[in-house]
Amino acid sequence: MIYLIDHMVSERMRGVKGSPTVRLSGLVAELRARGENVISLAIGEPDFPTPAHIVEAAKKALDEGFTRYTPSRGIGELREAIAEKSQQENGIQCGPENVMVSPTKHALFAATLAFSGAGEDVLLPDPGWVSYLPMVQMANARPVPVPCVEEDGFQMTPEAVGERITPKARMIIVNTPNNPTGSVYDLESLKGIADLAEDHDLVIVTDEIYERILYGESHHSIASFPGAFERTVTINGFSKTYAMTGWRLGWAVAPGHLLDPMSTVQEHSITCATSFAQKGGVAALRGPEGPVEEMVRKFARRREVMVKGMNEIPGLSCQEPQGAFYAWVSYEDPIKSLDFSEMLLEKALVAVIPGGAFGDEGEGYIRLSFATSQDNVREALKRIREVLS
Ligand SMILES: Cc1ncc(COP(=O)(O)O)c(C=O)c1O
Incomplete structure (x- = not known):
């Protein structure tokens, strides 16, 4: 046949x-x-x-039978550790109620599904990480690449973003430090992008998974800018910082009105992140650096x-x-x-x-x-x- x-x-x-x-x-x-x-x-x-103390924490969780579903948004102690880290290191005013634990890639996909769809545009960096564009396509939305050229240090300039915002634009993806170019966005560009997002009522999804892998530059989180938190989803994860790629563990930090629809996606897709991996996540954030x-x-x-x-x-x-x-x-x-x-x-x-x-x-x-x-x-x-x- x-x-x-x-x-x-x-x-x-x-x-x-x-x-x-x-x-x-x-x-x-x-x-x-x-x-x-x-x-x-x-x-x-x-x-x-993966550092030994993180592995030990997950092993202990397994030995203690911590092998069942967890709350969909993640275990309380991990959400607290993430909220504290986001406040102290990123200057984001948030609490555990603003955190959803999720594999990083899935958090990005949940955000894309939650904030874009048919007839809507999503701005994203070009060059940009390989999965942003397919995620937007899978959400049935239209990807709008924003060129990031060498003369501008491979950053999306506010001018380039402004020129591409259409009346259908719903969301913009920012990635700093950037994969593939290694560019770290400067404060001015990020502020310009945040202002445009406010003017055009866009959701900002900022992928900061490489924030700890820096060579002298400072990392800035858009969600720490006055007023920006309300329209920003900050995505981060354990894969790169703690050499935990196989653990499939990361998170999203966002205000309730943005986190709720992302949570709904998670509840109906993966339910929750792996239980014992989450215990490893707590050890990573609370343990030695x-x-x-x-x-x-x-x-x-x-x-x-x-x-x-x-x-x-x-x-x-x-x-x-x-x-x-x-x-x-x-x-x-x-x-x-x-x-x-x-x-x-x-x-x-x-x-x-x-x-x-x-x-x-x-x-x-x-x-x-x-x-x-x-x-x-x-x-x-x-x-x-x-x-x-
Ligand atoms: C920019 C960027 N965002 C997100 C991810 C996804 O991370 P994870 O494998 O932890 O889901 C990657 C992985 O390569 C990445 O490079």
Whole structure:
């Protein structure tokens, strides 16, 4: 029997592409299984283990039988720890009633479903993290990419945002520090964006998951600006700061009128975040910060090696990322970033993400993660140099 596959797939899903980062990780695993010595600079996760005290807290929770559903918005002690952290570190006036614990990606999806839909526009950074645009498409809304160009430090300027706000605009996504460019938004840009959101009655969804991975710059949360909290959902998570990608744990902080519809999405989708992972989350926020600081110090050293090495290769150039753990590298060849990346994988056995995966403005760039050992970074640089010269 021949199935008409297209007919079976919802119209909404037909134009939505899978995640290039997830797909590339699969490809790298396949090549390695065939014995190829591939270096992957494609993945967006710290290569460190989750700190021991966090693991111990989750193990203890399992041993104590903490294995059932939790309240949908998360356990009280974690919501309190998140609220305290958000007040003290981010200057957001909030309490535990403003917190929903959720895998970070799911919190973003819940916000997109809650605040946008058919006939409505969502502004997002271009280049921007690979899942924002598909999330907007899955919500049936229209993505409106805002170009973030090198001359502006890869930030969405208030001017560029203002030019693209339509009467149908409902929501704007901000991401600082930014994946893929490593840009950390300055106070002025963020204030400009917050003012525009107020003027046009937009919900701001700000993804701050890389806030602790900084190289000298200061991080600012829009929700801390006077009056901005009422229209802002601040999203954050444990994956990057505490090397907890597999735990699937993060959170959203928002006023009740925004958190309630997001909670409804959560109640009818995943119900709650994993119970014992939440106990690990409490240990992460309440425990020693040494492991985080040590990890960021290591990222900083690798960043130096990566940026210097890239700029020494003829035809490649790269600004210093101010945050996160990615080098955003431009290349001179007039070919598509997908072809350039495939060439590097084939000839240098180095996996990188094509810039075009992050939006049209990403063409001419590749993204290289330095969340891998210095030896790997050096060997990858050597291989790329050999192939390009
Ligand atoms: C900018 C950004 N936001 C959100 C996420 C999702 O994080 P998590 O894997 O914890 O759901 C990622 C992961 O790569 C990211 O880079």
